[in-house]
Amino acid sequence: MAIGPSAVERWLDLSTEELRAQVSRLVSARLPGDHAVWQAIRRHPALVPRIRGVLSGLAATAAGSKDEAMQKVWISNARAALDQTTPAPVKVARKPVVDRAPAEEPEPVIDLREPEPRQKQPHKAIPTMLFQEPS
Numbered sequence: 001m002a003i004g005p006s007a008v009e010r011w012l013d014l015s016t017e018e019l020r021a022q023v024s025r026l027v028s029a030r031l032p033g034d035h036a037v038w039q040a041i042r043r044h045p046a047l048v049p050r051i052r053g054v055l056s057g058l059a060a061t062a063a064g065s066k067d068e069a070m071q072k073v074w075i076s077n078a079r080a081a082l083d084q085t086t087p088a089p090v091k092v093a094r095k096p097v098v099d100r101a102p103a104e105e106p107e108p109v110i111d112l113r114e115p116e117p118r119q120k121q122p123h124k125a126i127p128t129m130l131f132q133e134p135s
Helices: 005-011 016-029 036-042 047-062 068-083
Strands: none
Touching: 005 016, 005 036, 016 047, 016 068, 036 047, 036 068, 047 068
């Protein structure tokens, strides 16, 4: 069975082993979270918990293998893709075009006064330190 948005519809009827094979292929494909396959999966509330369970099983079987670190990264990315929400489309308001002459910018004000002298603070007394010679 192929991995695609239309194939996801048939995943609801798969056995656990068949679903595990499909999810394993999906995880190793490393599709981004906004891919059409992940969007199709998120549209089916009954499929999401089944895939979470399969991902947990895949993580458990990856433990101790030579590719454990790589598999765990891919599985965590797949979990993040399941949790991702589809953002609402952003509507951008067009700014009205106003035909005005460019406004003159005011000249910057430069302060030519000399800085005021700082007031000197009295020096604090340095405490006397006594050192003992080693005996």
